[in-house]
Amino acid sequence: MKRIFPLLFTLYLAGLCLAGCEILNDDYPIVDWYPVNVIVTVQDKNGNDLLDPDRDGNYADGVSLTFQGQTFPVRDLEPGEYWDCAETKAYFAKMKGLRLVHDSLYVNQSRKLCYFLVFGQIDGAEDFDEDLVIKWRDGRQDVIHYKCWNHHVRKKLDGSWDIDCKRSWKLNRLDSQNPFQLVK
Numbered sequence: 098m099k100r101i102f103p104l105l106f107t108l109y110l111a112g113l114c115l116a117g118c119e120i121l122n123d124d125y126p127i128v129d130w131y132p133v134n135v136i137v138t139v140q141d142k143n144g145n146d147l148l149d150p151d152r153d154g155n156y157a158d159g160v161s162l163t164f165q166g167q168t169f170p171v172r173d174l175e176p177g178e179y180w181d182c183a184e185t186k187a188y189f190a191k192m193k194g195l196r197l198v199h200d201s202l203y204v205n206q207s208r209k210l211c212y213f214l215v216f217g218q219i220d221g222a223e224d225f226d227e228d229l230v231i232k233w234r235d236g237r238q239d240v241i242h243y244k245c246w247n248h249h250v251r252k253k254l255d256g257s258w259d260i261d262c263k264r265s266w267k268l269n270r271l272d273s274q275n276p277f278q279l280v281k
Contacts, residue, residue, distance in 0.1 A: 130262065131221045133190075133243075133245075134216065135219070135277070136213055136214070136275060137279060138213045138278050142280060148213060148214065149212050150212070156234075157171055160195070160214065160231065160233055161231075161232050162229055162232070163229070164227065164228075164229045170194075171196070172195065174197075190217070192219075193217060196214070196216075197213075198212065199211070202276065222248065223245070227242070240268075241267070242266070244263075246262070247261075248261075248262040
């Protein structure tokens with residue numbers, strides 16, 4: 098009896114390990130809500146890039162962004178730092194602040210090389226109802242309102258999964274989309 102009980106217990110544990118989480122999760126999907134980067138381009142009415150550091154009076158000098166009471170001054174990317182990259186598996190948002198980036202950006206259904214501001218990363222799994230205030234060196238400001246709510250994972254009657262959350266963006270109180278295109 099002394100040897101049978103440990104043997105049965107070991108077999109029970111081995112069976113539980115082989116079954117894994119399938120018993121407990123009932124095929125529940127794992128959802129990785131992607132982090133959010135806020136992207137802002139600034140142009141004049143002629144389409145000239147006003148964030149280009151080589152332009153006199155460029156808008157990137159002295160700009161800052163305030164989010165949840167914390168102010169982030171603009172900075173350049175560090176050598177080897179990427180402003181955004183494809184991540185796999187579980188990826189946790191890392192707040193990298195406000196960065197000036199020169200890269201190819203997909204705007205208005207076309208890709209173009211330009212300077213742009215990137216702020217993030219904001220955790221895509223959390224509910225938010227927040228203002229992001231961009232303060233320019235001349236004292237003017239633009240306000241981006243970000244709202245993210247109603248994260249849900251539901252099983253449909255046909256057995257498939259409905260995975261969704263609601264997101265809305267406003268620029269200076271008008272409905273808008275990310276990336277934001279400012280005309281100064």
